Amino acid sequence: MRGIVLKYNQKNINTDLIIPARYLNDSDPEHLGLHCMEDLDHDFKQKKDNLKATIIVADSNFGSGSSREQAPIALKAAGIICIIAPSYARIFYRNAINIGLPIIEFDDISKINTGDELEINFEDGTMNNISNKSEFKIGKMPKFLQEIISIGGLVNFAKKIILEK
């Protein structure tokens, strides 16, 4: 996976900032994607489009607050393919995995800046910052979670179980 970074040096980017509740009366991903991150940064969409960014890097406790799955859905619909942060709120973490949005726990976000191009290899557990020629190890996900991601999300996992019954 390869992509360009848009970074927010902010802790506790909560689900109300990712997708405000006033937009939750409609769960259409396209509608959610249009309003993604707007209360955090009014220019999010413009910045993302100008940079062609697809990876968000943020500080710790990303996705705190509500259980709304609309948060990772909105990010995905806005064209985000991966999130990198030192830590996540637990429901956001499981929601992202469940819908197949890769999410990386990575402490040293000071080594990544807006505009950097990253190459991420989940199987090797490595991340390459092409822009400043540095390479990092990223922790491997537990086997069970890898299985969910590799099968395309929890829906396919459940489908497999139900068909085996």
Place this chain on the structure above:
Amino acid sequence: MGLTITEKILRDHTDNKNAVAGDIILANVDKCLGNDITAPISFDVFDKIIEGTNKGVFDREKIILTPDHFTPNKDVASAMQSKKLKDFSYKHKILYYFEMGRVGIEHCLIPQEKLVLPGEVFIGADSHTCTYGALGAFSTGVGSTDLGVAMALGKCWFKIPESIKFIYTGKLNKWVSGKDLILYTIGQIGVDGATYKAMEFTGDVIEKLSMANRFTMCNMATEAGGKNGIIPPDNITKNYLKDVEENKYKIYNSDKDAQYEDIIEFDCSKVEPQVAFPHLPENTKPISEVHNMQIEIDQVVIGSCTNGRLEDLEIAAKIIGNNKINSKLRCIVIPGTQEIYLEAIKKGYIELFVRSGAIVSTPTCGPCLGGHMGILAANERALSTTNRNFLGRMGHIESKVYLSSPAIAAASAIKGYITSPDY
């Protein structure tokens, strides 16, 4: 090695009889819950899973659907979402679908209806599902995909959490409630102080705490990042469940030699009523300090899954008494369920609120998440008994939300600025 109450409950709900904290399990869920914001997405997930099979819901008596967030429907889009709950419920003969007029705020309604019991594994597509840990259940918030999967399979994946034990000792100061204890705790450990962890609340203070206050404490475990809050059941729990046969539930307790990631003790005699300042629940200050700041407010909200129970309304009513709500602000009182509403009418609280100049609403999550029934304009400040004060949470992104107990909220509604009944 001993086990925590959380480990024991989860272990008993999986095939892996050796599972301990850190292990990932596929657990059987006793009940699952969705609301008008989260359930519609879960229906799409459910339909995808069962598509091409002859399967239906795993158990029509173990699914609960509560249209409570943007209800009574605030606009056409919300009405469309609520209708999805109704249509799904009738199609799949869901036993616990609560139509508007019977629904309440889910986390007030479900314990009231005894739809969650000690020892159960309960999941809800709502972060405050952790409320029911107050009954000694493992109860946690999940996402819509988890709910869709649970509706089809009756299962949910979990990493069994490590536990942090909180011990509350000492004599409680006047006006200090479960809300103050949990705000104080979050202020001490931070909004990510218990991320992924079980928060086990113990100590002589907890042992004397009413169920309403216990629900309030467990409700906000998620605001410290906790996976679940949990209180070992005792006679107060059993008394709350007096209409339920004891063989219908199972009481678990942590072993004496259970492993805890951390043990944190608080001397409650040093804890004053707390106020959490914008824009995080961890920004807490004691009321003596806040009173001196004379923070004027435009709105007070008394209600929510955190503080919408009869006991909360009772405290507010007693403090308001014959006083009038300050003419510079609006005070919105929201009983958590229809039963609480009726009891409050019988006890005269509702008449008292209306005479004081407060607004009384039908049960709804409404203003807590900036849905409806009390949205803030730019530069307005609210004092609320709800659980989150994130930027823009209750309306305009330039508005501010302060969090407190019902006692502090009621006293402040009279004075017009944040204060205590004692000042």
